[in-house]
Amino acid sequence: MKLYDVTRPLSPASPVYPGDLVPSFAREERDGYLITALGISSHSGTHIDAPSHFLKGGITVDEIPLQNLIGKCTVIDLSGAGNRITGSQLERRIGGAKRIFLKTSFSGAGRFAEDFPAIDSEAAQVISARKILCVGIDSMSIEPFRSDGSVHRELLGNGCTVIELLDLSGVEEGDYGMVALPLRLGGLDGSPARVLLFGEGSGIWT
Numbered sequence: 001m002k003l004y005d006v007t008r009p010l011s012p013a014s015p016v017y018p019g020d021l022v023p024s025f026a027r028e029e030r031d032g033y034l035i036t037a038l039g040i041s042s043h044s045g046t047h048i049d050a051p052s053h054f055l056k057g058g059i060t061v062d063e064i065p066l067q068n069l070i071g072k073c074t075v076i077d078l079s080g081a082g083n084r085i086t087g088s089q090l091e092r093r094i095g096g097a098k099r100i101f102l103k104t105s106f107s108g109a110g111r112f113a114e115d116f117p118a119i120d121s122e123a124a125q126v127i128s129a130r131k132i133l134c135v136g137i138d139s140m141s142i143e144p145f146r147s148d149g150s151v152h153r154e155l156l157g158n159g160c161t162v163i164e165l166l167d168l169s170g171v172e173e174g175d176y177g178m179v180a181l182p183l184r185l186g187g188l189d190g191s192p193a194r195v196l197l198f199g200e201g202s203g204i205w206t
Contacts, residue, residue, distance in 0.1 A: 002199035004176070006101070006138075006166045010045035010192060015112050015165065017043070017140050042190040048182040049142075049162040053189040054152040061191045062184045068133040068161040073099040073178035073197065075171055079107075083115050084144065087122030094126070099134040099178055101168060101197075106139035108169035118144040124151045128158040134180070136163035136195070166195060 008014060016022050024039035042061070043049070048069075051058025074097035081089050085102065094100060104117035116139040119127075124143075127135055135142065135155060142162050143151030155162055163180055177198035182191035 004171050004197040004199070005194075006168055006171060006197055007046045007193070007195045008165055008167045010040065013110070014045050015110065015140060017112065020044070040192065042185065042188050042192075043164070045192050046163070046165045046167070046195055047190055048180065048193045049152065049156065049164065049190045050188070051156040054149050054156055058156060060185075060187045060189065061182050062186050062188070064161055064182070065133075068099070068159075069178075069180045069182075071099055071133075071178060073097070073101055073134070073136075073176050075101045075103055075168060075173050075176060075197070077103045077173040078117070079103060079105050081117070083117045085117060085119040085123050087120070087126040090119070090123045091126050094130055094132070097175075098132060100127075100132060101136040101163075101166060101171075101178075102138070103168040103171065103173065104137065104139055107167055109139075112140060114145045116140045116145065118142060118147075119151060120144075121150055121154065124154040127160060128154055131158075132160050134161040134163065134178075136166050136180070138166040138168045140165060163193065163195060171197060 021041040023044050026037040050061040052060045076093045106116050180195040182193045185191050
């Protein structure tokens with residue numbers, strides 16, 4: 001069974017969405033041990049968005065159902081789809097999947113760019129209609145830069161967990177087992193996460 005770590009390393013060099021906190025680490029040597037103060041946001045690096053990120057009264061990251069974050073996942077390669085992923089591009093590719101990761105031309109990119117790939121509102125509606133439990137993307141956000149939040153609200157308001165800033169550059173299109181675990185941060189709107197994919201042969205995923 002092959003294991004893929006699709007989490008981006010979190011460091012001061014990580015790509016940062018404009019206005020977000022640049023990660024910082026302050027190491028301190030004490031009496032025989034090392035300790036580090038972390039300066040990060042709830043949406044630093046590879047991270048999970050909770051409904052409360054965009055929806056007042058929405059559940060927080062520690063309340064996301066684990067079934068959304070663990071199970072069979074389909075990676076869909078949209079590297080040639082351009083910067084706006086449409087409903088028609090997605091609809092014929094999802095099949096019966098309940099968790100999907102979208103691989104785009106941004107995988108492996110090291111810095112922010114305003115034209116990063118994202119899905120449009122029609123694609124978000126397709127995902128909602130299919131009752132997808134989780135959608136992940138390898139770009140800075142699931143929706144375009146300078147958008148109005150409607151894509152997030154459509155997804156998060158219909159029970160779909162959002163994962164952003166994956167690194168799918170070493171993963172081919174296909175079916176995998178997935179584990180995506182945020183820190184159990186009580187009452188928060190999101191969290192950095194470690195996200196793993198398991199290749200064929202895992203057999204236990206549903």
